[in-house]
Amino acid sequence: xxxxxxxxxxxxxxxxxxxxxxxxxxxxxxxxxxxxxxxxxxxxxxxxxxxxxxxxxxxxxxxxxxxxxxxxxxxxxxxxxxxxxxxxxxxxxxxxxxxxxxxxxxxxxxxxxxxxxxxxxxxxxxxxxxxxxxxxxxxxxxxxx
Amino acid sequence: xxxxxxxxxxxxxxxxxxxxxxxxxxxxxxxxxxxxxxxxxxxxxxxxxxxxxxxxxxxxxxxxxxxxxxxxxxxxxxxxxxxxxxxxxxxxxxxxxxxxxxxxxxxxxxxxxxxxxxxxxxxxxxxxxxxxxxxxxxxxxxxxxxxxxxxxxxxxxxxxxxxxxxxxxxxxxxxxxxxxxxxxxxxxxxxxxxxxxxxxxxxxxxxx
Numbered sequence: 001x002x003x004x005x006x007x008x009x010x011x012x013x014x015x016x017x018x019x020x021x022x023x024x025x026x027x028x029x030x031x032x033x034x035x036x037x038x039x040x041x042x043x044x045x046x047x048x049x050x051x052x053x054x055x056x057x058x059x060x061x062x063x064x065x066x067x068x069x070x071x072x073x074x075x076x077x078x079x080x081x082x083x084x085x086x087x088x089x090x091x092x093x094x095x096x097x098x099x100x101x102x103x104x105x106x107x108x109x110x111x112x113x114x115x116x117x118x119x120x121x122x123x124x125x126x127x128x129x130x131x132x133x134x135x136x137x138x139x140x141x142x143x144x145x
Numbered sequence: 146x147x148x149x150x151x152x153x154x155x156x157x158x159x160x161x162x163x164x165x166x167x168x169x170x171x172x173x174x175x176x177x178x179x180x181x182x183x184x185x186x187x188x189x190x191x192x193x194x195x196x197x198x199x200x201x202x203x204x205x206x207x208x209x210x211x212x213x214x215x216x217x218x219x220x221x222x223x224x225x226x227x228x229x230x231x232x233x234x235x236x237x238x239x240x241x242x243x244x245x246x247x248x249x250x251x252x253x254x255x256x257x258x259x260x261x262x263x264x265x266x267x268x269x270x271x272x273x274x275x276x277x278x279x280x281x282x283x284x285x286x287x288x289x290x291x292x293x294x295x296x297x298x299x300x301x302x303x304x305x306x307x308x309x310x311x312x313x314x315x316x317x318x319x320x321x322x323x324x325x326x327x328x329x330x331x332x333x334x335x336x337x338x339x340x341x342x343x344x345x346x347x348x349x350x351x352x353x
Contacts (some may be wrong), residue, residue: 004277007240009185009206048277051155051239055192065193069156070269073299076327078161079196091192093185095155095239097277128186 004047008101011128014090014112016121026058026088027066027081029119033090034068034075036111041096042071044107050095058085146225148233148257150246152285153265154274155239158295158326160190162265163234164197165332171198175231178202178224180217182209182238190236200228208238210245218252225255233257240281243288264289265326268300268308275311286315291322293335298325 014033016023023029034052042049053067062082068075094104105127116123149166151159163179170177181191182204191203202220207213217235224233237246243262250260264285267274274282286292294308305323312321322338324331 007184011186048273053156053189055189063196065189065196067156069267073269073296078193091187091189093183093187093189095185 004098006099007050007095007097008099008104010094010101010104010108012092012094012105012108013126013128014088014092014108015124016088016090016112016116016119017123018086018119018121020120022084022086023058023088023119023121024084025081026056026062026085027064027077029088029115030054030056030064030066030090031075031077033111033115034066035071036115037094037108038068038071038096040107040111041094041099041104044099044103046096047098048096050097052092052094052096054090054092056088056090058082058089059087060085146230146233146255146257148221148235148250148260150235150237150243150250150260150262151265152237152241152243152246152262152289153239153293153295154267154270154278154282154285156270157239157265157267158293159236159239159265160193161326162293162295162332162335163236164194164199165326165329166336167194167199167234168197169333169336170232176228177232177234178228178230179234179236180204180220180224181236182207182213182217182241184208184238184240194236200230208241208245209235209249210237210241210243214245214249214252217246217249221250221253222255242281242284244284247288261290262288263291263293265293265295266308266312267296268294268304269296271304271308271311283315286312286319289316289319291320292316293326294321294323295326297323298328 057063064079066077178200180202186206188203195201209217324335
């Protein structure tokens with residue numbers, strides 16, 4: 001049982017690459033991902049959302065900021081949302097109360113994996129506090145070198 | 146050099162307001178640097194502010210009110226020696242108390258001409274925050290020189306009433322503003338009004 005005011009910040013780099021068609025609206029995908037992470041962390045027992053936010057960049061030059069503090073008010077996005085793109089990189093920070101970092105990381109990985117399935121894309125998640133990555137066999141970091 | 150410290154719980158609108166304020170300062174041909182503190186390992190807010198064309202210093206993976214106050218002082222010293230800015234804006238982490246940051250600032254030897262602490266209150270979440278994080282949230286209100294009730298566009302009438310009542314109870318004499326931090330007109334009105342009463346009064350004067 002964790003304290004309600006226990007805060008373990010989690011940062012992660014997420015990479016999504018579409019398998020076939022480009023992402024029609026990358027910002028909408030990010031909005032949905034943040035909201036899914038929020039719902040999942042609350043379902044996992046988080047006492048409160050602190051702030052779930054990210055900077056996202058697309059391979060077509062889009063760069064935008066997305067922020068969520070409340071599932072009722074939803075995600076707010078600012079910046080250049082960009083057009084359709086094939087790759088999406090997201091620097092994510094998840095600040096939620098009452099959950100261990102490992103559980104938050106697990107939640108993020110599950111949410112990204114599901115988002116990737118829905119958008120028919122390859123994915124990777126590299127949590128900032130861990131020395132390993134999760135992916136569906138596509139290793140962005142290896143491929144880029 | 147003046148210091149404007151922005152406090153307020155996570156997601157209360159600090160970065161959005163700072164971005165607008167710093168742009169306004171720039172329009173007035175004054176120099177400003179921003180120091181951003183985040184408890185996470187990477188600075189999302191720093192990225193947003195840097196994208197906005199601001200000179201940004203990032204202090205991550207700790208809180209300047211209780212963990213990395215010494216880093217704040219070192220950063221201020223560097224900012225002062227390199228840029229001599231008219232204004233330094235500090236964005237405290239959402240879990241910082243203004244008093245803790247002000248205590249850290251007392252170790253900054255090149256005393257600023259003024260320090261003003263602005264705390265943001267998000268009405269949409271105040272009830273939940275007072276339930277879970279009461280001491281922190283109350284400190285952020287009590288220890289401020291000025292309060293901004295933000296996100297009024299997303300608040301219900303009941304949430305606004307609660308926020309006003311809480312601020313009145315905790316800080317009855319503190320100047321308080323209400324605005325939608327995502328509305329440029331609302332933010333502009335705030336900046337122009339506050340410039341006449343607070344530490345940025347000289348912003349209305351001719352630039353140096």
